[in-house]
Amino acid sequence: MLYGSNPQPPMGAGHLSVEYDPCPSAVGEARAEVRRQLEGWGLAELDDLVDVAEGLVSEFATDALRRAARGFRLTLFAAHGVLRCEVRDGVGKTVWAEFGTCGCVGGSGSFCRLGSYSGCAW
Template identity: 70%
Template sequence: MREARAEVREQLEGWGFAARGDLVDTAVLLVSELATNALLHSASRFTLTLSAAHGVLRCEVADSGHRAPQVLDAGVAESGRGLFLVEALALRWGCHQGGTGKTVWFELGIRGTDRRGGRLPGDP
């Protein structure tokens, strides 16, 4: 997990988002949750893909598992809070199945508006 978190932080800072610590911290947290799920539930390695375009940061974690992720109630479950956080903090998220496994993804706004429709800090 440490490597995934470091990779996300390094890439986002390399893309010029260092001043947007909230964005970087949120992306790092959510990628960590998805990577943990990949390791726990698929017992396989995972692939991390990041892209940024049109005001959206998209993070994808692909693994060889075929079980679709489920959001659990954060107040009741002993584990499984990761997707609860993803659902709460991401603009959108989802999962798509492929022949060799699944990819769980989320998107965060990087300019323009946040998930509630307001301006993001630092935007004109």
């Protein structure tokens, strides 16, 4: 499905949120889930998007386990040409990456933004 020129996940499939236990194997499980979900949404054909998203989620999840010694939550959103990957640790810190396309560079372009914020623990 397309939104303008931006590939989109199927209707109703633009969101995923999974909680993982605080064990080292959870990082590999989260990486595999990112790949599975993005391939299922039809986003795997966009250059290196899956590999980059998978690598960043792996780093975010490893850091969450090391820092908080608790489980973490992986959340993926895809809408209107933007993919957002978030990892939230058990003490309320969230790190995220956004990937997408926009019309801000002469009518075409792409972007990747990284960020973090702290909030209440879930």
